[in-house]
Amino acid sequence: MAEPTTLTAGPGPAPAARRLSAYAHTARLARGLLRTARPRQWVKNLLVVAAPAAAGQLADRHTLLRLAVVCALFTAASAAVYLVNDARDAEADRAHPVKRLRPVAAGEVPAPLAYTTGALLAGAAVTGAALACTPMTAVLIAAYLAMQLAYCLRLKHVLVVDLAVVATGFLMRAMVGGVALDIPLSRWFLLTTAFGALFMVAAKRYSEAVQPTGRDGRTRALLTEYTAGYLRFVWQLAAGGAVLGYCLWALEGGGSATGGALLPWRQLSMAAFILGVLRYAVFADRGTAGAPEDVVLRDRPLAVIGLAWLAVYALAVTGL
Structure with missing residues (x-):
């Protein structure tokens, strides 16, 4: 008499396939975070060279290296603001024909992850400025972050003040290079x-x-x-x-x-x-x-x- 056949469940996904799926998911999140950080907007951070250029102090290699560091730190700070802003505005962005495609609004990046990444970048920007530049550079970047977060939470809804806050963000970018190099800022x-x-x-x-x-x-x-x-x-x-x-x-x-x-x-x-x-x-x-x-x-x-x-x-x- 033949022994009864025992039915068993098929094998699960191979470890290699699971790892590949995890890598693909991580890559999608990384791409989504990068898009949320607005790489095309980073060109604005080149304004950090404005004050040293106006003072004619771009010939020194040490100066250029310091400016590259400041530009990277301000880029991290501005990326943090974009991440927090998109996480907070995700619901409203879904009603916009273009902004609904932003990674957080589209569901590609979870809002908590955007908040966390933004907080880490903000902390790294301020800490890096304090360690690699002058204390006033860290203060200016911290002030920029505080002002932009206030803008995200409330000031964007205040008539005229919203224009002043965004314009001041550009002004801070232009000031930070001079502050980092202790260059007096001309009134003009x-x-x-x-x-x-x-x-x-x-x-x-x-x-x-x-x-x-x-x-x-x-x-x-x-x-x-x-x-x-x-x-x-x-x-x-x-x-x-x-x-x-x-x-x-x-x-x-x-x-x-x-x-x-x-x-x-x-x-x-x-x-x-x-x-x-x-x-x-x-x-x-x-x-x-x-x-x-x-x-x-x-x-x-x-x-x-x-x-x-x-x-x-x-x-x-x-x-x-």
Whole structure:
């Protein structure tokens, strides 16, 4: 008589397959976190070289190394803010035709993981600044984080204050390089940077306000309280303030070449700076400056003007 056949469950997934699945899941989370940290926005952190460049102190290798460290630390701080912001705004972002594709809103990255990663990056940025730079650098980065977190929690809903906070974030980026290297910050540098930042922020808000998808207020409630005319007034006022501050810096050196310089480069740099502002204002006026990084990186005439300004400005700072 044949013995009865015993039925047993089939073998589970092979260990190699389980490991491969775990690696794939981890890779997806890592890609999602990276996208949430907004790599395309990191170009803004190059502003950390603004103050040392304005002071003509970029020739030293030690200075460049310190600036690279500061840029990395500020990138970590700004990435932390993006992670926390997206985790907090995930529900509202799901109502937006574009923002719903963000990893946290789309469910690719759990909100608790985004919060945790953001907290770790913020702590690393402040600690790294305290250890590798000056104490004031750590204080400035901590102040930036506190201000941006306050913006995420409350200030983004306060009329006018939201514009000032975002513009101040750009100003802090421009200041931190000078603070890290103990370089005195010129009043004209601060004035031009502050108004220039407000110009770009107000132009971005104006572009969002005039776009059909931006008027429902679901993802940026204050757009229903601002009028397009008011935002236009703000970016025009800020553009004028930036030009005025820059011209005052340029004219401060006198009207002719001095100190052995071949030409009055400070005064000549005004032409390129004003052209750059006017070129960017074209996109602001059309309502297509909603993504400043796209305008700066993709518009070829603006890039040429920027390179021309950079060359003349370098000659002005070095006194050649």
